Amino acid sequence: MSDVAMETRFEVGGMDCGGCARKVDTAVRRIPGVLDVSVSVTGAGMTVSHDDTVDLVAIERKVELLGFTARAAAVAGPTSTHATLASAQEQLADRLGHGHDHDHAPMERGPAALPWWRSVKARVTVAAGVAFVAALIAAGIEPQIAAYAFDAAMLVGLLPIARRALAAARSGTPFSIEMLMTIAAVGAAIIGAGEEGAAIVFLFLVGELLEGVAAGKARSGIRSLNALIPKTAILDEDGRTREVPAALVAIGSVILIRPGDRIASDGVIVDGEGSVDEASVTGESEPVAKRPGSTVFAGTINGDGVIRVRATATAADNTIARVVRLVEKAQESKAPTERFIDRFSRYYTPGVVVAAILVAAVPPLFLGAEWPVWIYKGLAILLIGCPCALVISTPAAIASSLAAGARQGLLIKGGAVLETLAGISAVAFDKTGTLTAGKPVVTDVLGFDRSATAVIALAAALEAESNHPLASAILAKFDGERSGLPAVFNASAAAGRGIVGTLDGLDVFFGSPAAIGDVVVPADRSAQIAVLQDEGKTVSVLVVGNVLAGAVAMRDQPRPDANVGLQALRDIGIKIVMLTGDNRRVATAVASDLAIDARSELLPADKQRLVAELQSEGYKVAKVGDGINDAPALAAADVGIAMGGGTDVALETADAATLHGRVADVAAMIALAKRTMRNIRQNVAMALGLKAIFLVTTIVGVTGLWPAILADTGATVLVTMNALRLLAPPRLRAPAV
Structure with missing residues (x-):
């Protein structure tokens, strides 16, 4: 080898x-x-x-x-x-x-399977159902041929099952579900219970078909991510363009992206500028301004302006493809509960076969009981003991949960992470870009020599051509059309200071209070500015001529859903703390707005240490951050959750990621995990409970093969349908008022 x-x-x-x-x-x-x-x-x-x-x-x-x-x-x-x-x-x-x-x-x-109703399994199930109904009709018309009719109907569905059973046995799985079903059905025919044999084969096929529908629904959540990537791309080759399949775009190729087009590859803008809607990948609600040198992601939408992008990843390795692979890999990993049930079933199924043989043989051999009666009971126990419902109780729930999460932008890397999430008792959040939006907004406009309306209009006029985040905040605050801005001429940036220009022959400056030189600032105005700065806000002042006209305060505000998301965590008894490297003043202001505890001015190693301290106090800790400077703390936590999972680090270092970057997604993720564990417990209880009930009733002679198949196929259907409920999005309770 x-x-x-x-x-x-x-x-x-x-x-x-x-x-x-x-x-x-x-x-x-x-x-x-x-x-x-x-x-x-x-x-x-x-x-x-x-x-x-x-x-x-x-x-x-x-x-x-x-x-x-x-x-x-x-x-x-x-x-x-x-x-x-x-x-x-x-x-x-x-x-x-x-x-x-x-x-x-x-x-x-x-993955490109036919609709379930056109599948081979559906055709076999329909054929078996038609044959069973035909046998019922034939038996009603001519009772003498009933046994032959039911045996023939049974064979329609049993032959494909038996073929799979033999193939599995030759490949190392002798105690497969198909083998148990084949033995039970053939045994039923031998002892003259052909009608029940045909019925149990048909019901088994129905159960398998429903499992296929469930698996298909789970897969659809993953396929919907692939649909974000356009099928074609426009290559720009030395000024000439041609349309090619997106899968053929190579690293280094230049792609032409028109307004409204989806971007076909991860890349860097080499020409043009505009805004890009990144909601599908990063969850950013507003279009993001892009210019040469900016990074763009596959699947995002170019809003305005023609841009040219140099591809930095192939179709098989772009952001969306990585997300899909992560989810598929997560579904391959097994939760502790699933691993236990797998080990249990390896001994359980042979044990059931031995038990069925003992029930069928011991009473006739040693107690003089009738062979047909106890063989019938043995076959019923064989059906009751089929581990199908038990085996799928955990993976069906986990697969549905992971697919439902992916569809909502919640990436969870496997069943083990889901089980841990369900037990989380403390969540440590980063601040910038996690609890806050990561971009400033105007919070206060102060009019000193001029009105507040005039101050924001003049500031907007000076910042109109700037791409700086503070400029975007000023323009967003200005409530009016660009045509309504004051006529400011010769606006230009003064490096490290602010923006200068000319208005009605007067010099105008908008920028840092430390850069206004000898402009006189009255004590009361200086005090007002100091109060704003103490609240963790960035203050820019407006000077017209040599007079302080006003001031504008800005701050990176909490995300719109931060309070709702944090309250949802409090409602389920989870401790919340903010760990940030920002200065104490800013951290205290944000923590006060959100009513949470805060630790500030922390290095990455400090965050890791504080996570370990929480764990030593008995908490099971989830750390939520951006996946870069929080990497040590993410790794130290019981579960690391990356906010805005579009980056390589966020996807690869954390145990889970929220693509949409909402605080409420953390609560939704934990709620989904708790729902999943409840669902698993319900599934195991249904699978074992039904078997226990019908095992007793079969031994005492109350039930037979028909109820036995309900204990198996019926339990499988119930477990599968119960797991499908997880595909519905989790609901958050409204925060207390």
Whole structure:
């Protein structure tokens, strides 16, 4: 075996639950050359780590024998040699170029699966249902042929199930759900319970179909992210333009983006300027001003002006693609509860088979009981003991939860993170860009020698051509059309001081109070300015001629939803603290507005230390920050949450990220985690509770095969439908007034 490791990603269609994933995993691991396998039901894919001797087509065929489809989608190998990579790619090219025959009907293909009602499973289920109804009619018309009619109806649905059972057994999974169903159905026919055998096969197929619908709904949340990327891009090559598929845009290519177009690649603006709507990626509610040198993200929308962007990532590695991969990887990782149930089911299923054999054989052999009666009860126990509902109780809930979160811009990296989030008791927030919007707004306009209206109009006139964040705040405060601004001439920036210009022959200055030179500032005006500065505000003064005309105060304000989001956390008993590197004056002002505790003037190591102190006091801590200067604290916390997850660091260093950058998203994330854990407990209780009830009633002879299938397929349907409830967005309670 070669020691060169590489990875191939496969699209796998037709998987519905964790049991499907385990069968695929077990089968593929047995193929020579395979080193490791990771299967994602909701991602409809499989990543195989292998050496250069592996046969990729053999992997596809092995998966297809289990009743699924497989298609090698990508090859990657950071530790591979060029020769190794070329070898694998040649296999793919040969398969794609020449194709290969399949000895069975194709099923759903990867993420681009057919609608559930057009799938092979749907057709088989409908055929089994029609056959069962026809058998009922035939039995009513001619009772003598009832047994044959029901046996024939049973075979319509059982043959595909039995085929999958045999394939799974040959691939290392002898105790599959399909095998238990096959034994029970055949046994029912042998002891003359053909009608019940046909019914349980049909109900089993209905349950599988519902699982497929649930998995499809979970996948749709991920696919909706891919829809943000345009299908085509306009390349600008030495002044000539041509339209190409977005997937073909290479790093370094220059893309022409027209007003209203979605940007096809992450990149840097090389020509043009305007505003870009980044809400789909960063959650920024207002369009962001961009100019040459500014970074833009794939999937965002160019608002105005023609810009040219030099691509810095391929289609497979842009921001949206990374988000999708993160969610798929999260869905492949298992929560502690899921891992426990997986281990439990490995012993549980063989145990059920042994119990069913004992129930069927012991009473007739040692107590003189009738064989048909106890064989019937043994078959019922076999159906009752099918672990399908139990096995999917956790992954179905987690997959639905992760998909629902992704659809709302809440990225959670796996079931383990979800379980931890559900137990969070303290949240430590960063300030700038987390609790605050990260951009200043005008809070106060003071008129001294002129009215407040005149002061803001003059300030806006001076700042009209500036791209500085403070200028944007001034212009946003000015309530009027640009045409209504005073006629200020020769406006220019005075580096480090402010803006100067001319109005009616008088020099006008707007900027720092420390830069006004010998202008006389009355004591009361100076006191007013000092009060504003003590409130953590940046103050700029307006001087007309040599007279102090007024002042404008600005501050980075709390996000609009900050109070609502923090109150939602308080309502569920979570301790809140703000950890910031900003100065004490500013931090105290923001903390006062939000009614929270604050620690200020902190270095990254200080934030990490304070998180550790909270943990030592018994709190389970979530740290919320921007994922860059907060990286040590994010790593130290039980859960690190990055606000505005569009950056590489935010996506890669934290356990979770909020793409929309809302404070309320933190409460929504924790609420979603709590709902998920409640849902899992409900699912496990339903799965085991129904089995326990019907196990007792079967032993005492009250129920038989029909109720037994309800204990299995019925529980599976209930668990699946209960998990689907998590796809609805979490609701936050209104804050107390």
